[in-house]
Amino acid sequence: MIAYIAHRLTIMAPTLVGISLVTFVIIQLPPGDFLSTMIAECEARGESSCMDDLETFRRDFGLDEPLWRQYVIWVTDLLRGDMGVSFEYNKPVEEVIGPSLWLTVIVSGATIVFTWVVAFPIGVYSATHQYSWGDHGLTLIGFLGLATPNFLLALVMLFAANVWFGTSIGGLMDPEYIDADWSWAKFVSVLEHLWIPVVVIGTSGTAGLIRRLRANLLDELQKQYVVTARAKGLPPGRALVKYPLRMALNPFIADIGNLLPQVISGAVIVSVVLSLPTTGPVLLRALQTQDMFLAGSFLMCLALLTVVGVLISDLLLAVLDPRIRLGAGAGHR
Amino acid sequence: MTAAARGGGRRPHVVDDRPWDPDAVERLTPEQERFYLASQWTLMWWKFRRHRLAVWSGALLALAFGSILICEILAPYNLHTRDTDFIYAPPQAVRLFHEGEFVGPFVYGFDYALDMTTLRRVYTPNAGKVQPVRFFCLGDGYEFWGVLEMRFHLVCPAEGGTLFLLGADRLGRDMFSRTLYGARISLTVGLIGIAISFLLGVVLGGLSGYYGGWVDGAVQRAIETIRSFPELPLWMALSAALPVTWSPVLVYFGITVILGLFDWTGLARAVRSKLLALREEDFATAAVLMGAKPRRVIFRHLLPSFTSHLIASATLSIPGMILGETALSFLGLGLRPPITSWGVLLNEAQNINVVALYPWLMLPVAPVIVVVLAFNFLGDGLRDAADPYS
Numbered sequence: 001m002i003a004y005i006a007h008r009l010t011i012m013a014p015t016l017v018g019i020s021l022v023t024f025v026i027i028q029l030p031p032g033d034f035l036s037t038m039i040a041e042c043e044a045r046g047e048s049s050c051m052d053d054l055e056t057f058r059r060d061f062g063l064d065e066p067l068w069r070q071y072v073i074w075v076t077d078l079l080r081g082d083m084g085v086s087f088e089y090n091k092p093v094e095e096v097i098g099p100s101l102w103l104t105v106i107v108s109g110a111t112i113v114f115t116w117v118v119a120f121p122i123g124v125y126s127a128t129h130q131y132s133w134g135d136h137g138l139t140l141i142g143f144l145g146l147a148t149p150n151f152l153l154a155l156v157m158l159f160a161a162n163v164w165f166g167t168s169i170g171g172l173m174d175p176e177y178i179d180a181d182w183s184w185a186k187f188v189s190v191l192e193h194l195w196i197p198v199v200v201i202g203t204s205g206t207a208g209l210i211r212r213l214r215a216n217l218l219d220e221l222q223k224q225y226v227v228t229a230r231a232k233g234l235p236p237g238r239a240l241v242k243y244p245l246r247m248a249l250n251p252f253i254a255d256i257g258n259l260l261p262q263v264i265s266g267a268v269i270v271s272v273v274l275s276l277p278t279t280g281p282v283l284l285r286a287l288q289t290q291d292m293f294l295a296g297s298f299l300m301c302l303a304l305l306t307v308v309g310v311l312i313s314d315l316l317l318a319v320l321d322p323r324i325r326l327g328a329g330a331g332h333r
Numbered sequence: 334m335t336a337a338a339r340g341g342g343r344r345p346h347v348v349d350d351r352p353w354d355p356d357a358v359e360r361l362t363p364e365q366e367r368f369y370l371a372s373q374w375t376l377m378w379w380k381f382r383r384h385r386l387a388v389w390s391g392a393l394l395a396l397a398f399g400s401i402l403i404c405e406i407l408a409p410y411n412l413h414t415r416d417t418d419f420i421y422a423p424p425q426a427v428r429l430f431h432e433g434e435f436v437g438p439f440v441y442g443f444d445y446a447l448d449m450t451t452l453r454r455v456y457t458p459n460a461g462k463v464q465p466v467r468f469f470c471l472g473d474g475y476e477f478w479g480v481l482e483m484r485f486h487l488v489c490p491a492e493g494g495t496l497f498l499l500g501a502d503r504l505g506r507d508m509f510s511r512t513l514y515g516a517r518i519s520l521t522v523g524l525i526g527i528a529i530s531f532l533l534g535v536v537l538g539g540l541s542g543y544y545g546g547w548v549d550g551a552v553q554r555a556i557e558t559i560r561s562f563p564e565l566p567l568w569m570a571l572s573a574a575l576p577v578t579w580s581p582v583l584v585y586f587g588i589t590v591i592l593g594l595f596d597w598t599g600l601a602r603a604v605r606s607k608l609l610a611l612r613e614e615d616f617a618t619a620a621v622l623m624g625a626k627p628r629r630v631i632f633r634h635l636l637p638s639f640t641s642h643l644i645a646s647a648t649l650s651i652p653g654m655i656l657g658e659t660a661l662s663f664l665g666l667g668l669r670p671p672i673t674s675w676g677v678l679l680n681e682a683q684n685i686n687v688v689a690l691y692p693w694l695m696l697p698v699a700p701v702i703v704v705v706l707a708f709n710f711l712g713d714g715l716r717d718a719a720d721p722y723s
Contacts, residue, residue, distance in 0.1 A: 014558075018554060018557070018558030019561060019562070022558065026570050026571065029574035144706070147652070147656075147702045149656055149660060149663070151660060151663055152682070155682065155684075155685065155687075158688075159688040257560075261560065261562070261563040262563075265564050268563070269660050269664065283566060284569070287573035288573065288666075295573070296570075299562065299566055303562045303563070310561070
């Protein structure tokens with residue numbers, strides 16, 4: 001197991017370097033940087049003090065140095081936990097990102113759990129009742145969820161909740177709790193608001209998971225050992241749950257790697273529509289104002305979130321399935 | 334004879350006087366012969382045909398792609414025609430009978446009033462104004478494919494009347510016509526994007542699978558890096574970085590390149606795993622021994638064995654691009670007017686007021702859903718058919 005973890009971590013290193021490179025390129029992409037815009041503004045106002053501020057900026061970030069030097073400076077700062085300054089908010093980036101990133105983690109986690117809870121029974125039903133009306137109907141619903149753009153679904157849900165429940169469900173909690181300390185009432189309020197984004201984002205991932213679980217389970221159900229179990233008189237329920245289902249369960253864990261980027265993508269656009277205090281709106285605003293340090297750092301944090309998620313799912317899978325743990329460990333020792 | 338055999342008694346000596354045919358056992362019925370002689374592509378077609386939903390989806394997509402060739406003729410209005418008398422006019426229902434009499438397809442004209450308390454425009458259909466729809470008629474002028482000046486339409490509103498099948502937007506433009514025009518952009522975005530990602534996927538996956546070693550390692554790490562970025566934020570960041578000075582057409586190409594640039598990873602993985610298996614086959618070794626260069630081995634000998642799989646998985650990744658473009662344009666980071674795509678149209682439906690007051694502005698989502706579903710079903714059918722021997 002330790003060998004497997006070590007192997008898994010060494011694979012991660014080049015990926016992290018790749019992520020930082022892509023992020024750096026994106027930060028550098030827009031023609032002209034935020035600073036030149038600020039300089040132009042300063043000159044227009046003619047204040048000398050703000051010009052001094054800018055000079056310190058320029059020196060701190062090595063904006064006069066060649067690109068590769070800037071990259072090295074940026075990465076070493078990163079390793080020390082310094083992500084640069086958001087020009088727009090005039091605050092260190094990590095202060096802007098921190099809270100919203102946590103909320104993103106919560107929303108994404110809840111969405112994945114929701115996807116599992118929905119996909120599991122439907123997938124099992126579809127596989128055991130292959131080609132029945134229920135199978136076709138549920139598959140169609142899953143596909144509809146896949147094909148409907150998230151943002152529009154969010155908009156319609158927002159309206160529906162407003163009309164039918166009389167609640168305004170924008171945001172992630174009622175306004176009076178936003179700056180309040182955590183309490184039971186605040187927690188309940190968050191739960192009341194959380195279900196809409198979770199359902200909306202979850203719809204797009206559910207269809208894929210249902211189909212994979214259905215396909216896996218169908219493969220297993222045709223195998224000899226199931227026939228043997230049935231022939232020996234095992235009740236159908238046990239003959240399903242005891243072995244085939246356990247074999248078909250792998251996608252639930254393994255799919256986190258596919259599901260997580262998808263869920264985070266969905267969370268970004270849905271939270272723009274529902275104006276949740278997650279990364280979405282802040283990222284969009286940062287991109288619109290070309291506040292590239294903030295935008296790039298956001299992107300990198302989201303990518304890191306995915307990498308860590310995939311790592312966790314791989315480790316879980318290794319715990320559950322000795323074939324993976326032993327196979328990979330032996331292959332690379 | 335059977336009785337004799339069962340009885341175990343002595344069998345009578347029989348000589349069949351028909352000439353002996355040594356192939357009799359192996360001879361195939363005509364159907365079997367047709368099956369065994371059919372080429373692989375014919376087999377695939379037969380298998381594909383059995384997947385009803387996929388065939389219908391394919392037909393639907395063919396229609397949709399056909400319509401973008403002549404959308405100027407199909408649309409009752411020009412893309413940019415504005416009628417300020419009908420700002421936010423609701424959809425008009427097409428009727429056949431007026432006061433119990435058959436008139437043919439027509440719509441009731443609108444009466445307009447301004448609600449003075451809410452300042453809302455109220456349009457009520459007036460049963461006195463019967464406006465028959467004209468067919469094969471002359472209407473708004475347009476430039477067919479940007480060159481030919483024409484006025485011919487398949488359907489037009491009645492003289493002096495209106496025909497807003499899906500309502501009108503905030504400038505009084507016909508949503509139905511704009512949706513038809515939008516298909517031209519939205520559908521081709523996916524096609525160009527998939528072409529780019531197909532090229533990248535085949536080349537990089539091919540190199541990685543054929544050479545192995547450090548090339549494989551590098552490509553694999555690149556794939557992992559790209560896959561760990563959530564797609565939409567990455568697309569957002571890159572399209573936000575497109576220079577503001579670019580013309581809308583350049584932005585359109587920029588967006589398609591961005592969409593294609595990060596979608597090749599799945600294809601590359603598929604190509605790689607197939608190549609890893611196939612390069613061990615005898616025919617590949619034979620080609621190498623005869624002195625074929627890697628490029629020839631990959632493209633001439635190995636790729637054709639799984640082209641069908643590639644086409645199927647490419648089909649399955651087009652809907653992602655269409656949805657991606659829609660989402661980007663909805664956020665205002667993708668295509669910009671005057672380029673009209675379904676996403677740009679949905680950009681108008683950004684807030685809850687629209688859902689409450691002018692819900693028909695959300696209708697361009699219907700073709701998005703239909704096209705995405707159709708591509709998914711078609712891809713499913715193609716994937717099943719790609720392996721006709723199973």
